[in-house]
Amino acid sequence: MNRVAAYLSALLTFVPLLAAADPVRTTADGLTVIVRTDPPIIAVGKAKVRVELKENGQPVTGATVRVFVRMPAMDMGEKEQTARPLPDAPGVYEAPAVFAMAGDYVADITVITGDRQRRAQVKLATGMNTAEGVGHGLTLGLLVALAGAALAILTWIGMRRSGQRIPWSQLAKPGVWGSILLLGLAIAIAMYAVRNWRRPGAMTPIEAQAMEMETPPPPGVASVETAVAGYGPVEQTVSYLGQVTGWVEQDIIPRVGGWIVEMPVYVGTRVRRGDVLLRLDRSSTEPVVAERAGMVEQATLEAQAATSEVRRVQADVERARADAAAKQSALAAARSELEQARAEASEAQEAVVAATEKLSAAKASQQAAASDVAYWDAELARMERLKARGVVSLEELQRTQTETARARAALTAAEAGIKEAEAEVRRMKAAQSSAVAAVQSASSRLQQARADNDSAAQSLRMTEAGLDTARRQAAARQASVRQARAMLLGAETTERYTIIRATADGVITERRISPGVYVTAGQTVLRMVPLTPVRLQARVSEADLPLVRVGAAVRVWRPEKPDRTVLTRITSVAPYVDGSTRTALVEAVWPNADGRFRVGEAIRMSIVVASRQRALRIPAEAVREEALAASGVEGRSVQHTVWRVQQGPTATVERVPIRTGAHDERFYEVIEGLQAGDRVVVKGWAGLHDGDEVVDTTGPAAGSMPAGSARSGAATTHQHTTAPRYTCPMHPEVVADAPGRCPKCGMALVRKDTVR
Numbered sequence: 095m096n097r098v099a100a101y102l103s104a105l106l107t108f109v110p111l112l113a114a115a116d117p118v119r120t121t122a123d124g125l126t127v128i129v130r131t132d133p134p135i136i137a138v139g140k141a142k143v144r145v146e147l148k149e150n151g152q153p154v155t156g157a158t159v160r161v162f163v164r165m166p167a168m169d170m171g172e173k174e175q176t177a178r179p180l181p182d183a184p185g186v187y188e189a190p191a192v193f194a195m196a197g198d199y200v201a202d203i204t205v206i207t208g209d210r211q212r213r214a215q216v217k218l219a220t221g222m223n224t225a226e227g228v229g230h231g232l233t234l235g236l237l238v239a240l241a242g243a244a245l246a247i248l249t250w251i252g253m254r255r256s257g258q259r260i261p262w263s264q265l266a267k268p269g270v271w272g273s274i275l276l277l278g279l280a281i282a283i284a285m286y287a288v289r290n291w292r293r294p295g296a297m298t299p300i301e302a303q304a305m306e307m308e309t310p311p312p313p314g315v316a317s318v319e320t321a322v323a324g325y326g327p328v329e330q331t332v333s334y335l336g337q338v339t340g341w342v343e344q345d346i347i348p349r350v351g352g353w354i355v356e357m358p359v360y361v362g363t364r365v366r367r368g369d370v371l372l373r374l375d376r377s378s379t380e381p382v383v384a385e386r387a388g389m390v391e392q393a394t395l396e397a398q399a400a401t402s403e404v405r406r407v408q409a410d411v412e413r414a415r416a417d418a419a420a421k422q423s424a425l426a427a428a429r430s431e432l433e434q435a436r437a438e439a440s441e442a443q444e445a446v447v448a449a450t451e452k453l454s455a456a457k458a459s460q461q462a463a464a465s466d467v468a469y470w471d472a473e474l475a476r477m478e479r480l481k482a483r484g485v486v487s488l489e490e491l492q493r494t495q496t497e498t499a500r501a502r503a504a505l506t507a508a509e510a511g512i513k514e515a516e517a518e519v520r521r522m523k524a525a526q527s528s529a530v531a532a533v534q535s536a537s538s539r540l541q542q543a544r545a546d547n548d549s550a551a552q553s554l555r556m557t558e559a560g561l562d563t564a565r566r567q568a569a570a571r572q573a574s575v576r577q578a579r580a581m582l583l584g585a586e587t588t589e590r591y592t593i594i595r596a597t598a599d600g601v602i603t604e605r606r607i608s609p610g611v612y613v614t615a616g617q618t619v620l621r622m623v624p625l626t627p628v629r630l631q632a633r634v635s636e637a638d639l640p641l642v643r644v645g646a647a648v649r650v651w652r653p654e655k656p657d658r659t660v661l662t663r664i665t666s667v668a669p670y671v672d673g674s675t676r677t678a679l680v681e682a683v684w685p686n687a688d689g690r691f692r693v694g695e696a697i698r699m700s701i702v703v704a705s706r707q708r709a710l711r712i713p714a715e716a717v718r719e720e721a722l723a724a725s726g727v728e729g730r731s732v733q734h735t736v737w738r739v740q741q742g743p744t745a746t747v748e749r750v751p752i753r754t755g756a757h758d759e760r761f762y763e764v765i766e767g768l769q770a771g772d773r774v775v776v777k778g779w780a781g782l783h784d785g786d787e788v789v790d791t792t793g794p795a796a797g798s799m800p801a802g803s804a805r806s807g808a809a810t811t812h813q814h815t816t817a818p819r820y821t822c823p824m825h826p827e828v829v830a831d832a833p834g835r836c837p838k839c840g841m842a843l844v845r846k847d848t849v850r
Contacts, residue, residue, distance in 0.1 A: 117146075117224050118201075122214035125149050127203055129216050131191075134225035136218060138193055145177055145187045145203055153185025158206040163191040163218070166200045174202075196220040316788045317836075318747070318778035320739055321713045324770055328711050328763045330704040330756035331649075332641065334680075336632030338691045341683075342598040346371055346620035348613055349591040352378070357609045359620065365596040371620060374592035374613075383589055386582035393578040397571035404564040407557065414557040418550035425543040432536035439529030446522040453515035460508035467505045470498035600624040623693050628686045630662070632699045633677035641703035642667055648682050649700040652691075656698075660684065664701065704756035709763040712736065715776040717754065717762045737775035737782055738768070744787045747775060820844065 118129040128146040143161055147154035162174040177187035193199060199218040204211065218224075352374030359371055477494040480486040604621035607613055630650050634642055644664055651659040668679040680701065684691065691697065720733045734754050737747045752767030768774070773790075775782070782788070820843040822836035834843050 117226065118216045118218065118222075120214050120216050122203075122205070122212045125154070125205060125212050125214070127205075127214040127216065129201060129203075129218070130224045130226075131218070131222075132188075135223050136193055136199075136220050138196055138220055140190065140192050143177075143189050143191045143201060144180075145189070146183075147185050147187070147205060154205070154207065155179065155184050156207070157187075159187040159189070160204040160206075161187075161189040161191065162202040162204075163193075163199055164202070165194075165197060174204075193220055316747075316778060316782060316786055317791045318737075318739075318775045318782075318788045319792045320773045320790050321716060321776045321792075323710060323712045323764060323768045323772045323774060325708050326711050326761070328704075328706045328709045328756045328761050329702055329758050331700045331702050331758055332634065332638045333698060333700045334632040334634055335653075336630060336650075336697050336699045338693050338695050338697055339629045339631055340600075340624045340693045341627050341629060342600075342624050343693060344597070344622060345618045346594060346622060347616055347618050348372075348374060348594060349615055350374065350379075350588055351612070351614045352376075352592055353612050354607065354609045354619075357605075357619075359602050359605070361602055361605050363602045364600075364625075365602065365622070366599050367596055369596045371594045371596055371602075371622075372609075373594075376589060376592050379585065379589040379592060383582065383585045386578065386585045390575065390578040390582050393571065393574040397568065397575045400564070400568035400571040404561070404568045407561045407564045411554070411557045411561050414550070414554040418547070418554045421543070421547040421550040425540070425547045428536065428540040428543040432533065432540050435529060435532035435536040439526065439533050442522060442526035442529040446519065446526050449515060449518040449522040453512065453519050456508060456511035456515040460505065460512050463501065463505035463508040466501040467498070470494065470501040474498045594619075596622065598624045599626070625689065626686045627683050628691055628693060630682045630684055630691070630697060630699060632680055632697075632701075633672075633675065634680045634701070636671050636676050636678065638703070639667070639671070639678050639680075642680055642701055643703075647702040647705075649702075650682065650684070650691075650697055653696060653698055658690070660690065706756050706763055709756065710765075710768065710770055711761040711763055712768065712774050713776050714757065714760055714762055716774040716779075717752075717757075718779070734762070736768070737779045739773040739775065739788065739790065741773075745790060747779075747782055747786055747788055748784050749782075 120127050120129075126148040128148070130144045130146070132142040132144060143163060145159055145161060147157060147159070159177040160174050161177050162172065164172045172192070175189040175191070177189035180186045180188055191201075197220060199220075201216045201218055203214045203216070205214070354372055355375050356373040357371070359365060359369075365371065474491075474494050477486055477491045481488065481491045600622045602620055603623050605619075606621075607617070607619045613619060630648075642664060644667055646664045647661060648664055649659050649661055651657075662682045662684055664680060665683045666681045671678045680699075682699070716736050718735050720735060733751055735749050735751050738750045740746045740748060750767050753765045755763035755765045757763060775788070778788075778791075820833055822843055836843060
């Protein structure tokens with residue numbers, strides 16, 4: 095039977111396609127009205143109704159045609175539409191229509207030609223084929239017969255394939271035919287009940303399945319709610335789930351091993367910074383500390399002795415330097431004395447040469463004087479003879495005698511000069527000998543000074559080398575002191591590690607080991623959680639990370655208590671992004687004086703990334719995001735648009751792209767695209783097109799609300815009394831205390847007590 099039902103359903107699916115296809119015709123006062131639809135087969139949704147008018151076989155042009163397509167048993171909020179003439183088809187007029195659900199419809203057509211008005215009515219239904227006639231089709235009885243024959247053939251084929259045989263003898267039994275007749279009777283009764291006994295406006299199951307709940311309202315009656323763009327504050331935030339961590343939350347872990355001799359804390363004990371948490375046995379650390387202290391003392395004494403040796407050698411170096419300086423001075427004096435002696439010897443040599451030359455000159459003068467004396471002596475003897483003979487006068491004799499005396503005096507003087515020159519030569523030679531001796535003495539003293547200077551320099555070098563050695567030894571002793579002190583410090587530190595103190599105020603939350611137990615280094619003994627302050631941390635995605643700044647305001651609350659919110663500021667943003675999660679840690683410090691947050695619990699952090707105190711803003715419900723595809727997926731960008739209401743004889747909408755700035759859950763800042771006072775659609779924009787007429791169901795308060803108020807429609811639509819009396823048959827959640835139309839589908843509201 096299940097297989098038969100499946101075959102029957104498949105065949106009934108094609109019944110509308112096999113139905114007759116002809117335009118709907120009617121007459122009104124001699125006017126022939128032919129109705130077609132586009133698409134030809136009427137389906138649930140929007141369509142176009144084409145009305146062809148003929149009078150006396152001729153097309154009627156220049157007429158005013160109004161079309162009103164409605165469901166006779168249910169008011170869906172339809173409105174009468176004015177049809178426009180088609181330029182390429184004389185006498186054909188076209189009007190929009192909406193078939194909101196499956197079922198029967200009535201098209202009321204009003205034709206006005208001049209001062210004459212004629213009315214016609216035609217019946218339509220979803221599934222009807224209004225295309226130009228393709229034959230009268232098949233009758234319903236023939237369709238049923240064909241369906242039955244097809245069902246029988248399919249059943250026979252299936253049985254043959256499976257190896258079964260038709261039990262003709264069983265089919266001929268009266269019980270089988272009685273069951274078939276009973277089934278047909280039940281189907282007939284059900285069809286009659288559906289057609290005649292159902293409540294007006296109710297749908298059959300097939301109609302309910304075929305109904306398109308998202309079908310937009312008929313043109314001209316789209317119900318929307320609006321809000322007004324105005325100025326106000328906008329605060330953009332990013333929200334993340336985080337957790338509370340302690341300021342210095344830590345496990346109490348000893349750094350050295352030992353027996354626990356004291357542990358004065360228990361679970362729940364409140365401790366302050368510096369309080370003793372536990373003590374370990376010191377019997378193994380105290381001897382090591384004493385030994386290391388002795389090593390420090392010994393190394394200190396050796397270092398002091400090395401320092402004294404350095405000072406002594408430094409004094410020897412100073413004396414050696416003074417002696418070397420004295421020897422340098424003596425060497426310089428010896429060099430000066432030698433140079434002076436050499437200069438005096440040179441002068442004495444020159445004096446000897448001069449005296450020798452003077453002696454030679456004196457001898458030459460004596461020889462000349464001796465020659466002159468001999469001449470004048472001979473001349474005097476001759477003159478005396480001549481005087482004796484009386485040849486010459488006495489005067490001439492006397493003059494000769496005078497010249498002779500002068501010549502003898504010159505000879506005497508020349509001889510005296512020779513003696514004096516010889517004495518001078520002897521004196522100069524003596525001085526020269528003395529100068530040469532002085533030079534030799536100065537040279538000897540210079541050689542001695544050089545030897546003394548070299549000896550002093552060598553002694554200084556040896557002394558300085560001894561000073562370097564003493565200093566190195568002193569440095570080694572100081573290093574030994576530092577090493578010994580470091581070893582002592584290590585031993586003392588190890589001994590201090592036997593006492594563990596609290597590093598912050600907190601409370602003991604866990605005690606894992608009891609006193610008297612041996613613990614090893616690194617083994618957790620206690621767990622402590624600080625009470626105040628606490629760190630509020632969240633991992634922010636790298637996409638939002640550039641927007642987060644240190645100092646930004648952040649609201650924090652626990653998810654189970656959203657009304658208890660605290661306001662603080664971001665204190666740190668991690669300078670790196672986790673490569674596995676593509677997030678970075680953002681933290682805010684909270685004093686937690688009242689103990690509001692508990693360490694480890696989950697929190698919600700809403701971080702302010704942009705704030706505008708006076709921004710042109712609109713409700714977030716009015717903004718649509720549309721992805722603009724570029725050359726590839728990575729090149730996509732987002733465009734924001736809104737539906738702006740244009741006021742006029744009728745309200746229409748137009749889609750306007752806008753450039754947004756900061757935004758939060760309630761508002762978007764509008765930088766470009768809108769002006770203060772513009773009205774935008776916040777609800778009911780699904781299915782709208784540019785130029786669509788709309789009905790603003792926001793309510794009378796919408797026009798009086800201040801610009802920029804949030805959700806103006808929402809502020810008025812749901813303000814009902816406590817006992818609503820009217821509701822929508824299709825949307826029972828819509829209730830009102832007065833008659834009207836449903837803001838979702840446009841249907842007339844009915845009394846709530848009549849809806850079952």
